[in-house]
Amino acid sequence: MKKISAILMMSLFFLGCKKTQVAMPDSSQWALFRDGAAAPLPYATRQAMEGVYDIAGNDNFGSLAALKWSYVVNGNNDTTYHISGFFGKDIAHFICEGKQLNGQILLSGYWRKMVSTETGIIRFTIDPANGATVLLNPSPVLPTAIILDGLFGNGQDEPKNSITLSHNRPLHNGAAPFNILAHRGGGRNSDLLPVSENSVEMILKTAELGSTGIEIDVRFTKDGIPILYHDNDINLRLTQKSGLVGPIENYTYAQLNAFVRLINGERIPTLRQALSAALYKTPLTFIWLDTKYIGSLERVQALQFEFMELATGLGRPLQIVIGLPAEAQVNMFLELPDYNITPSLCELSLADVERTNSMIWAPRFTEGTQNENVAAIQAQGKKAFVWTLDVPEFIEQFIRDGQFDGILSNFPSCVAYNYYVQQ
Amino acid sequence: MYSSKLLLCVVMLVSFNISTAQQKVKKERLPRRKPSFVLHAGGGMSYYTAGISQTSVAIPGTLNKWSPAATLRLMWYPRYRLRLGIESGIANFYRYNVRDPDGEGKVTLQAVPVLVVWNMQVRPRWNIYAGFGSYFLTSWLDYRGKVRSTDVVLGSNVAVSYTQPINRRVSAAAEIKLMNAFETKDAALTLQLHFVWKVFQWD
Numbered sequence: 219m220k221k222i223s224a225i226l227m228m229s230l231f232f233l234g235c236k237k238t239q240v241a242m243p244d245s246s247q248w249a250l251f252r253d254g255a256a257a258p259l260p261y262a263t264r265q266a267m268e269g270v271y272d273i274a275g276n277d278n279f280g281s282l283a284a285l286k287w288s289y290v291v292n293g294n295n296d297t298t299y300h301i302s303g304f305f306g307k308d309i310a311h312f313i314c315e316g317k318q319l320n321g322q323i324l325l326s327g328y329w330r331k332m333v334s335t336e337t338g339i340i341r342f343t344i345d346p347a348n349g350a351t352v353l354l355n356p357s358p359v360l361p362t363a364i365i366l367d368g369l370f371g372n373g374q375d376e377p378k379n380s381i382t383l384s385h386n387r388p389l390h391n392g393a394a395p396f397n398i399l400a401h402r403g404g405g406r407n408s409d410l411l412p413v414s415e416n417s418v419e420m421i422l423k424t425a426e427l428g429s430t431g432i433e434i435d436v437r438f439t440k441d442g443i444p445i446l447y448h449d450n451d452i453n454l455r456l457t458q459k460s461g462l463v464g465p466i467e468n469y470t471y472a473q474l475n476a477f478v479r480l481i482n483g484e485r486i487p488t489l490r491q492a493l494s495a496a497l498y499k500t501p502l503t504f505i506w507l508d509t510k511y512i513g514s515l516e517r518v519q520a521l522q523f524e525f526m527e528l529a530t531g532l533g534r535p536l537q538i539v540i541g542l543p544a545e546a547q548v549n550m551f552l553e554l555p556d557y558n559i560t561p562s563l564c565e566l567s568l569a570d571v572e573r574t575n576s577m578i579w580a581p582r583f584t585e586g587t588q589n590e591n592v593a594a595i596q597a598q599g600k601k602a603f604v605w606t607l608d609v610p611e612f613i614e615q616f617i618r619d620g621q622f623d624g625i626l627s628n629f630p631s632c633v634a635y636n637y638y639v640q641q
Numbered sequence: 642m643y644s645s646k647l648l649l650c651v652v653m654l655v656s657f658n659i660s661t662a663q664q665k666v667k668k669e670r671l672p673r674r675k676p677s678f679v680l681h682a683g684g685g686m687s688y689y690t691a692g693i694s695q696t697s698v699a700i701p702g703t704l705n706k707w708s709p710a711a712t713l714r715l716m717w718y719p720r721y722r723l724r725l726g727i728e729s730g731i732a733n734f735y736r737y738n739v740r741d742p743d744g745e746g747k748v749t750l751q752a753v754p755v756l757v758v759w760n761m762q763v764r765p766r767w768n769i770y771a772g773f774g775s776y777f778l779t780s781w782l783d784y785r786g787k788v789r790s791t792d793v794v795l796g797s798n799v800a801v802s803y804t805q806p807i808n809r810r811v812s813a814a815a816e817i818k819l820m821n822a823f824e825t826k827d828a829a830l831t832l833q834l835h836f837v838w839k840v841f842q843w844d
Contacts (some may be wrong), residue, residue, distance in 0.1 A: 440788075451792060453825075454825060454826060459692075459693045459825075459826070459827075460748070461734075461735065461736070461737065461748040461749070461750040461780055461782075462748065462780045462782060462790065463750070463778045463779070463780045463790055463791065463792035463825070464780060464790030464791050464792045465790065468788055468790040469782070469788055469790070470785065470786060472743065472784075472785050473746075473782060473784055473785060473786070473788065476739060476741055476743070476746060476784055476785075477739070477746070477748060477782070477784065
């Protein structure tokens, strides 16, 4: 008995420490979707498909889904469009590409539950009689009945479980744009996304997860290059083994670029690369530069102004703000030339918001909804965001009872669901 | 990280208690051998046994997992079987070279353990060791400038040794040891020859 107990204890010790990976399913095997005659969906069709859908045939994902399109620019004249479905159960979502073939609309992709490692392939078909004919009309006449007949499976299994989505209503659209902000560029490494936190690849993916904006962590290399990196030191939480240890500020950018890879193999991006990706390749409209160091903010401010000017030139709505998380950063910010016209986000008191002339006040969620203070800030023409909300019940509560203009979360898909399904 | 450091403190306190608890045993029941301090010093070779992907660097170069290794250990041999001591030493976990369009570079990851060590003789001349504490890791990088950067991480070791007495005070020992800096998932197996010297004896 003692031996069995010892073996069990040893097993728990070793297995308990084992890191779990999520093997993302390969959804490219659907022959119909790969048919050479399958064509991309036009803009009008994509727009008309967005909405809140009732779920029938399966209780794996809850009773409602919010469907929204996003895009990522892969290169010159090469843009991939994804339709994401945000569910109310287990922070589940699906991400699919769409095509049309013989009057049908086909969606192919994968689903994932963020509360676990469950994932699998998912496919949908919209038959001509179920709305495809109307949706593929150059000017779709809405509302129309849209029914998505779907199948999903577990892991790499052929999808066999049925799910049906029926269009119920348009997505909720408030009087003012609501900011769904993704933490660390889109999500944490601990949530086992297929790309690393604070990477360009994560920034390119985050709109698929429902984000309209991102928070990224800025540090400096030894030679003064602003980069995206969260922790003080090089460690296995963020990077693969490289033989380099100690503070990231000990190394030049060239050294980090040659020797260090993020946990999923990406390079540590410079702030310039990150801003460029967000501006030119994503629909993101907001970037929160969280300053993780104490030092001059001049280089960050210069990049902020440069990219906001570029966005203006493109007619692209993109707001970039410098985050001020503590008194030390506030003091550095106040030393900047033109600090009072530099867009910033202050996490401290309302008095500090006034002192720094920040355009956004961002209190921690543990302070509650603070509707009076939020209203007071909004009365000054400023905005209020809350951070970092990850518990679905709290997200629902803050959207239902609060008046914030945005929520920062590691689960933007959960925020997106709770925001878009509002009646 | 703080919880790890707390764990280290707890283990050190427990180990001290275990050792001092032995003092409470009645003197007439004690073995006849006298308490002593024993110094172990030696060297050999280490081989990095943890996984490392060469694809994690820009251009895979040569990866060398072998390195000379040295150990310095001071043990308190009480009258009882469980002994307590401190151990340090040095070994390179691994080193590698890379070459890219911007030049050549090399990295060495060096480890200096500072561990609390327990030791017990399990058979005549056969000893087992287990240690817990910190590894002082140092990266030596030479690529478009030299960088020396350090970090302190938690780790442990386990070892088995065979000791051959030479005279009353001096012995020679062969030891196989696994160094495990578990916080960074670095581990190396070492094979060493030790000079064992009974520095001080009393009672």
